[in-house]
Amino acid sequence: MIKDYRTLLILAFAGFVFFAMSMKKATDQDFVKYQKEYYAELGAEFPGAEIKQVNVPTPAGAIIDRCQSCHVGVSNPEAMDFQLPLATHPPIVPGLEEDPHNFNDIGCVVCHDGNGRAVEMHDAHGEFHGWIKPMLVGPMAQASCVRCHAMESGHLAGAELYEQGRELFLEKACWGCHTIAGISSSSQAPELTDAGGKFKFDYLVESIVHPKANDENSKMPEFDWVHDDEPVIALATYLKGQQKNRLRSESTAPIGYIKPTSDVLRISEPSVAAGRAMFAGVQFEGSIAKGGCVNCHAFRTDGGELSGGHIGPELTWTMRNRGPEFVKDHIVNARVHSPDSIMPTFKDYNEAELDSLVMFLNTFSYKLGSSAEGQKLYDTYCVSCHGPDLKGDGIVSAMLDPLPRDLSKYQFVASYDERFQNSILNGVSGTAMPAWKNVLTEKQAATLVEFIKGKSLSEDQSFTRMEVELPMIGDPERMDYKGKGIVIEEGNPEDGQVAFQKFCTSCHGKLANGKGPNAYDLVHPLPRNLINKEFISQAAVTDERLYESILLGVAGTPMPAHDHLSDQTILDIIAWIRMNTTEEAK
Amino acid sequence: MNELIEKAKDFGNRLYYSFFRHRMDNTGLTKSKIMFSNVLLHIQPVKIHKRSVKFKTTMGLGLITFYLFLLLSVTGILLMFHYVPSTAIGPDGLPDAYSRMLNLRSNVFWGGFLRNMHRWAAHGMVAFVALHMLRVYLAGAHRGGREFNWVIGCILGLLTVFLSYTGYLLPWDQLAFWGVKVGTEIAKIAPGGALIRGILLGDSDVGSEALIRFYVLHVAVLPAVMGFLIAVHFFRIRKDGGLARPADTSKEKQIPDEEFGEVKNNSVFKSARSYKLVEIVKGNEPKVNEETDQMMFAWPKLIVRELIVLVGVVAFLSLISVLFDAPLEGPADPNHPTNPSKAPWYFLGLQELVSYHGFIGGIVIPGIMAGGVMFLPYIEIFLETFTKTYRKNIPGVWFARERNLENALFIGMYLFMLALIIIGVYFRGENWAIVYPWVETVGGGH
Amino acid sequence: MSKEKKEGKSRRELITMGSAFGLMGLAAAGTGGALFKYMFPVVSYGTPQKFLVPVADLPDVGDELIFEDMKVVLRRQTATEIAAISLVCTHLGCTVNRVETGFQCPCHGSQYDTDGLVVGGPAPKTLPWLEIKTVPGGQVEIDTATSLPEGTFFPVA
CATH class of the missing domain: 1.10.760.10 (Cytochrome c-like domain)
Structure with missing residues (x-):
């Protein structure tokens, strides 16, 4: 028996020790330590630690705020020189004798976020996995001013970073794509009216700097000013302030904001x-x-x-x-x-x-002299889209759709050089290629065509394109090998649609908009958008050209030959494409 | 003066006998009385087989499971004082239930510790149920009249898992929400699963209704059912003649009586045997002709041994709860799934199976396993009857040679599930792709 | 086994058992205490029990300041002495009104003099005077849960 009692004694002792450890852990919370330090710094008697809780009233109930259990000196001016977390909070509204914000009423989390219920540092600062509202440190807390103050078109002293962000939102044309209720309306990009409620500060910063970080298919451009921290932080602060969940309604917002001197300007007299x-x-x-x-x-x-x-x-x-x-x-x-x-x-x-x-x-009037060489012409007028090596990868090319033509492909240049003169002078409708006839002379255009040919074609790279003719109604079917006497009929759009869905959709997509499932694997050029009315219906895009492109493919591009299709099928497909791009279609 | 002392003694005696109905001496009569005059102790027999208190017989697994259940009940009731099963979003953007978790670890004294204890005890209970089952099977203790108790035990095991699962949702954090969500998605695959899921969730998806239902199941329905079945489970063990054991043989090592405490014989029969009439239970006749006496009084040996297990469990659990905090992630957000979303660990084997094939992995294999295991003793009887291989089943013998095949199959099943769970816990990363826990993944989304 | 040996053994057994149960009892008592603290409120989600008033906002000498939300009147006796009197009627808890003669309860007509002593009506007790503490940062803290005898003034800087 004594063995058993001994075991029991040992276990009871261990249990007692572990119980004591749990007591110590429960008693030694961070706020106790800080409150002791605080009174020691002040040279005052320590009255015993207590959790200091502020219940911040809001229409939806009270926000629980226990931050001042550790940040015990925030409203004590004597604690100005103390170390964090004991120090006095710096004035929120600069230049005022007495700050209107009373921390005994509004607490801390209303502006700084974090976990107001906690009384231990890591817990309180939200430093645990999955916490939704990380701390807004320093001036970033200005994002929270608008949670109480009505400010959308005003000016609020002390919220300079937020104001700067607001100006940037307009100046950097963010408003062109993103909607913020009351500021802009556009369906181009995700709405940001509740950006602050939905996203963390860091996420906003990341989305501004690297738009593709979280969405590979994002069309948002990577602007060059984002490599500078200051405007990004300001803009993110502004966006963080966009929260639908307000603590005060617009009408009951605390006063203390100055009426704006002017709104966003609307111009009435053109100049x-x-x-x-x-x-x-x-x-x-x-x-x-x-x-x-x-x-x-x-x-x-x-x-x-x-x-x-x-x-x-x-x-x-x-x-x-x-x-x-x-x-x-x-x-x-x-x-x-x-x-x-x-x-x-x-x-x-x-x-x-x-x-x-x-x-x-x-007022833009820049123009080259008439005697300019091919290289000079190209470097001035073409290079920003078509790139220095004619690869269609100029600095502005990435966001253009369709992409600028890759003119370095000798197969393409050798096959279609007779079209170039027309494309330059009259442009390619439905694309970013404009008509240059008012800027360039015919001679200059010809010089450019020669320049391109000279760059891309060389003697050892010859390419000869087959000549085909558009079959006419009544012509014998090319694929009629058994001699059944099949003749070409007028293209039938319905059959064309069936054939298109069968042969074309993997690249051109079911809607024929060029966004098929394989389109994202192709690099340059991307599949043609075949419902681009402007493009398909321009004079240069003849039925013969479409026929040739389908039958033989497009040289120098991923578009392959489709000589397994009968002439009738090709004409049907063309008829369907035409039907989609004429006005009556829809 | 003496008179006063006498009166005081008399008063003390009357006080003592108002509490206890027995003396405190070493006679067998007293030892018996202690056991059956105490409501907590009378659940146990007055005399037990010496084998029962040996560690190797049970390893205390069933008892540990029971103690964990008691601890869970106590800590659970305490936690209920600070919990609200509400998903209402407060002005700080946090659901009520979740805010209560934050309170537990800040202003509620000892709240974090009690929550840790509840959490770890819950995981521990699931694990110990599995171990207890393994022990019972490998010792063949599910046979010999105990078949139905095995079935009850299996139901208790399922209830344990379900209790743990319903409790998993209550913190209403991301871990809880998506863990439960994945679990209920698995339920959808089963025929009629959508129906059960609907009744369980009270809505088309995991939400406020599900929280309330899980809460009521967790704190009232399941514990009540469980308490009742535990009583039945224990009752049947006694009625089946205590722990399963092979017939006594003189070869078995005799344990000296003094090891079990002294028994003073004040019987007129000059033998302690007369009290063994209480051993007359189903299937066991008084062992008058036995050479060696293997029975012993339960008091105090058994009770002290049980106390050792209790104190050990509490001490160990306290240590774990001091060292490791129960996980708490951000508040539940139905719009932002965690990637990967993992069910609680005891369901991860199932989730892993489902990831290979919904129906086969989610219904067929687990169904065969659960049903097969639950009715295992009957399947064994069936096979034995129809193949006419009447074997000598010796309940209570570890790794009996006659049962090698069954034991191997059972261990194999355990290893299979264990492997699946380990893969699910450690080797599954984003989009349920295989990752190696020792290779650090770079970057990461939000 | 000799008798002495046996006795020595049983004594050791008794001591070991005793200390084991003692420790368990101690842990159980500690757990009881911990659970008491577990249940006891340390924060208030309603109107807080204590509130702060900046020293600069204190009334002038001889003046009073009424905090309606907190049901407290703050009185400055001299330049260095202040007191706080609860406005909760000692009868059934209505808020008393400050009148010229002292305080009057609108519910059942209890009357108090200016120091809160009962002068009429059903009120059984004097209005409680409250504890005031000076806290760092030029503020005083009034604890509405305290109940001190009338005439308890506190120093103020």
Whole structure:
């Protein structure tokens, strides 16, 4: 028996020790240590540790805030020089004798997030896996001002970073794609009205800097200003402030914000200056001009230097190439002309604003002299899209859809060089290739064609393309090997659709929009969008060209030959494509 | 003066006999009385076989499981004081149930410790149920009239898993939500699973209704059923003649009586034997002709041994609960699945199987396993009857040679499930792809 | 086995058993205490029991300040002495009104003088005077859960 009792004694002792350990752990929470330190620093008698809880009243109940159990000196000016977490909170509103924020009423988590219920540091700061509201440290807490204060169009002292972010949202043309209720409306990109409620601060920063980090198919451009921390933090602070879950309704928001002197500017009188301000997204007549074209589009100064973003095409010659009507339509809805453009729709611009932009774009006058060489011409007019090596990989090419033609493929150049002159002078409708006839002379265009041929064709790389003719109704069927006397009939769109779904969809997609499942594996060029009306219905895209492209493939591209299809099938497919791209179709 | 002392003694005696109905001496009569006059002790027999208290007989596994159940009941009731089964989102954006978890580890004194204890005890109980089952099977103790108790034990095992599973949801964090969600998705595969799932969740998906249902199941329905079945389980063990054991043989090592405490003989029969009438239970006649006496009084040896197991379990659990905090992730968010979403570990074997084939892995194999295991003794009887291989089944003998095949199959099944669980826990990463826990993954999403 | 040996053995057994049960009892008692603390509230989710008033906001000498939410009147006797009196009627807990003669309960007409002593009505006791503590940071903390005899003033800097 004594053995058993001895075992029992040992286990009871172990149990007692572990019980004592649990007691120590339960008693030694961080706040006890900090409150002891605090009173020692003050030289005051330690009255015993207690959890200091603030119940912050909100319409939905009280927010529990126990932060001041550790941050025990936040509202004690004597603790100014103490170490964190005991130190006094710096003034929130600079320049005021007495700060209107009383931490005994509003606590800490209302501005700084984190886990207000905790009384231990890591727990309180949300440093555990999956915590939804990490701490907003320092000025980032300005994101929270608007949770109580009505500020969307105002100015709030002490919220400078937030204000800067708000200006950036307009200046950097974020508003063009993203909706924030009351600021912008666009269905182009995810709505950000509740961005702060949905996303963590770090996630917002990451999404601004690396748009593809979380969504590989994101079409959001990588802007070059994002490599600078300051604007990114400011913008993220602004976005973090966009929360639907407000602690005060707009009407009961605490006063203390100063009425705005001016709203976002709407232009009523067109002028070049207004257009310039809109283009740059900068202050004009004291307030932000809603714009920011320059974030995506570049132009050439009179000296010939490129200035601006490289998300969309260079605009130096746009007015001369496209004309004012096209430009205005394009601003209002770019998809009218190029269905796959990522350009935002600026449909709430008024006529004066559109005119201002057109007037400003008209001021671009850079042009080469008539005697310029092929290389010089190419480097000026073509290079930003087609790239220095003619590979169609110019600085603005990545976001263009369809991609600029890869002119370094000798098969392509050798096969289609007779089309080049026309494409340059009259443009390719439905794509980013404009008509250059108002800028370039026919001779210059010819020089460019020669230049391209000279660059891409060499003697040891010869390529001869077969000649085919479009079969006419009544012609004998090419595939009629058994001699049944089958003759070509008029293309039937219904049969064409069946054939298309069978042979074409893996690349061109079921909708024929060029977004088939295999399209993402192709690099350059991507499958043609066959419901691009502007492209398909232009004069240069003849039935013969479509027939030839389907039957023989397109040289120098991934489009393969389809000589296993009968002529009738090809004509059916063409009929279906035509049906999709004519007005009556829909 | 003496009179006063006498009166005090008398008062003390009357006080003592109001509490206890027996003296405190070493006679067999007292030892018997202690056992059957105490409500907690009378569940156990007055005399037990010496073999029963040996470690190798049971390894204390069933007892540990029972103690864990008691501990879970106590800590569970305590936790109920600080818990609300509500998914209502507070002004701080946190669901009520989840906020209560945060409270437990901040302002509620000892709250974190009690939650840890409850959590680890729950995991421990599932594990010990499995071990207990393994012990019983390998010792052949599921046979010899104990077949039905095995079935009850299996139901208790399923209840344990279900109790643990219902409790898993209550913290309402990401781990809980997606763990339970994955579990209920598995249920969908079963024929009629959608029906059970609907009744369990009270909604088309895991949400506020599911939380309340899981809560009620967890704190009221399942513990009540479990308590009742535990009583039946224990009762049947006694009625079946105590722990399964082979017939006594003189070859068995005689344990000296003094090891079990002194027994003073004050019987008029000059023998302690007369009290063994209480051993007359089904199937066991008084062993008057036995050469060696292998029976002993339960008091105090058995009770002290049981106390050792209890204190050991509490001590070990306290240590674990001091050292390791129960997991708590961010609040449940139905829009952001964790990747990978893993069910609780005891379901991970099932989840792993389902990942190969929904129907076969989720229904056929586990169904065969659960049904097969539950009715295993009857299957054995069936096969023995119809193949006319009447074997000598000796219950209570570890690894009996006659049972080598069955034991091997049973161990094989355990190893199979264990391997699946280990793969599920450690070797499954994002999108249920194989990862190696020793290779650090770089980066990671949100 | 000799008798002495046997006795020595049983004594050792008794001591071991005793200490084991003693330790278990101690742990059980500790657990009981811990559970008491587990159940005892240390924070308040309703109106807090204590509240802070900046020293700068204290009333002038001879003046009073009423905190309606907290049901407390704060009185400054002299430049260095302040007191807080609860406005909760000692009869059935209504909030008493400050009137010229002292305090009057709107529910059952209990009347108190300016120091909270009962002068009429069903009220059984004097209005409780409350404890005031100076806390760092130029604030005083009033504890509404305390009940001190009338005339208990506290020093203020």
